[in-house]
Amino acid sequence: MKNAIFIYNPVSxxxxxxxxxxxxxxxxxxxxxxxxPYRLSEETDHMLPEFLKQxxxxxAIISGGDGTLNSIINVMMKNEINIPVGIFPYGTSNDFARCxxxxxxxxxxxxxxxxxxxxxxxxxxxxxxxxxxxxxxxxGFVDVSFSTHNExxxxxxxxxxxxxxxxxxxxxxSFKVKIKTETKTIEEQVxxxxxxxxxxxxxxxxxxxxxxISDGMMDIVLIKSCSHxxxxxxxxxxxxxxxxxxxxxxxxxxxxCEISGDNGISLSVDGEKGDGLPVTIRFINKALxxxxx
Numbered sequence: 001m002k003n004a005i006f007i008y009n010p011v012s013x014x015x016x017x018x019x020x021x022x023x024x025x026x027x028x029x030x031x032x033x034x035x036x037p038y039r040l041s042e043e044t045d046h047m048l049p050e051f052l053k054q055x056x057x058x059x060a061i062i063s064g065g066d067g068t069l070n071s072i073i074n075v076m077m078k079n080e081i082n083i084p085v086g087i088f089p090y091g092t093s094n095d096f097a098r099c100x101x102x103x104x105x106x107x108x109x110x111x112x113x114x115x116x117x118x119x120x121x122x123x124x125x126x127x128x129x130x131x132x133x134x135x136x137x138x139x140g141f142v143d144v145s146f147s148t149h150n151e152x153x154x155x156x157x158x159x160x161x162x163x164x165x166x167x168x169x170x171x172x173x174s175f176k177v178k179i180k181t182e183t184k185t186i187e188e189q190v191x192x193x194x195x196x197x198x199x200x201x202x203x204x205x206x207x208x209x210x211x212x213i214s215d216g217m218m219d220i221v222l223i224k225s226c227s228h229x230x231x232x233x234x235x236x237x238x239x240x241x242x243x244x245x246x247x248x249x250x251x252x253x254x255x256x257c258e259i260s261g262d263n264g265i266s267l268s269v270d271g272e273k274g275d276g277l278p279v280t281i282r283f284i285n286k287a288l289x290x291x292x293x
Contacts, residue, residue, distance in 0.1 A: 002058040004028070007038045007048070007072055009064035013090040017063050020106060027110045035061075040068065048072070052081050059084040059291075061113065065091015066134055070270035073288065074131050077123070086113035086291040093271065095134040099198025099213050100292050113291045120286035121213045122197055126279050130269060133288070135201045136281060137194035137268045138259070139175060139223075174225035177261035177277075181220075181254035188250065191231070192223040193259070195281065208251070216285030220257065222250040256282040 010018050021037060028035040038051065052060075052075065060083055062072050068091065076083075088109055089097030100121075103109060124132045178187045198213040199206050208219045226248045260278035267274035 002033045003036070003056065004033055004059045004061060005036045005038055005052070005055070005057050006061045006063065007040060008062075008088070009040045009068040009090075012064035012068055013092060017088070017090055023106070024110070027107075028114070031114050033058075033114070040064070045071075049075050049079050052076065053079060057083055059086060059113075061086040061088060063088035063090050065089075066093060066095050066270045067091065067272040069096060070132060070134075070272060073123070073133060077131050077287070082289075084118050084289040084291060093201075095200050095271070096198065098200045099134065100290060102292065112293055115291075117292060118289045119214065119292050120289050122216055123284050123287035124195065124197060124218060124281055125284055126269065126274070126281050128280075130274070131284075131287075132197070132270045134197055134270050135194055135268070136270075136274065136279075137192065137201075138177075138261070138265050138277065139190060139192035172231075175262040175265055177222070177259065177265075179220065179222070179252075180258040181252065182256055183254070184252070186222070186250070186252070188222055189225040190222050191225055193221065195220050195257075197283075214286060216283055217253045217255060218257070218281065218283050220252050220254060224248045224250065256280070 006024065008017050008021075025035055025037070036055070036057075038048065040048075060072075060076070060081075062069050062085060069087065073085070075081075076085075086109070087097050087100070087102055088106070089102055089104055094102075094104075100119075102112070121133070124136060126132065126136060172191055174189050174191050176187065177190050177193060178185065179193070180186075194201065196208055196211055196219045199208055199211045201207050208221070211219050230248055258278065258280050263276070265277050267276060267279070
């Protein structure tokens with residue numbers, strides 16, 4: 001009999017996971033896995049590190065969106081809890097899960113975890129303090145994910161982000177950013193920059209089609225300052241996966257980078273609000289083991 005912990009956010013996505021707990025427990029118990037449920041809440045989140053350290057779990061399952069996944073992975077990695085992780089992608093965008101080609105069907109997800117196949121994936125580390133699995137971004141639009149109303153996200157999913165972003169276009173302003181990697185230094189007036197671990201982010205598919213989540217490299221994309229008309233064209237290019245050829249886009253790869261810029265620039269880390277600039281980021285190759293098809 002194996003022991004595992006099921007950490008779930010009851011208000012992620014469509015809020016449906018609590019009603020499916022009995023089915024989840026049944027499936028794992030039938031396959032000789034004793035599953036311990038752990039409900040996330042503001043009152044109990046502080047107990048999780050000690051709870052994980054005191055129990056000898058064979059693996060962990062995390063149910064929620066990218067923000068929930070980020071917070072739990074940070075708890076695990078900071079406390080050197082090195083066990084495989086299964087993901088129930090029940091948030092809004094679920095970028096990291098999509099990078100792993102994980103399905104949204106509950107029965108299929110459980111089948112994948114029970115099959116036991118894992119891969120090792122990279123993680124980013126910001127200022128030697130915060131890990132991230134999917135994205136770190138700064139500038140215009142990045143506050144959309146954490147400023148969009150939960151009810152809107154529940155009802156419209158990733159579309160809620162696009163609706164919110166459209167309303168922000170008239171307010172977007174450029175800023176100067178300096179990015180220093182191990183091979184080059186770039187100074188540019190930009191509207192937005194983002195660092196990707198995998199192919200997908202913010203509900204968009206294949207933002208960088210050749211991105212590899214296990215190569216130890218980050219993909220850095222800068223959106224240069226441009227007119228609202230050019231920005232609208234660029235948005236269309238993103239939807240058609242052709243934006244990297246746009247004259248207002250710059251891309252580079254690195255293992256480490258230092259980013260500095262204007263004060264007050266909003267940062268988003270896996271869709272949640274992060275600290276401001278400056279930041280130092282390094283990628284840790286094959287930092288986490290996750291269940292996949």
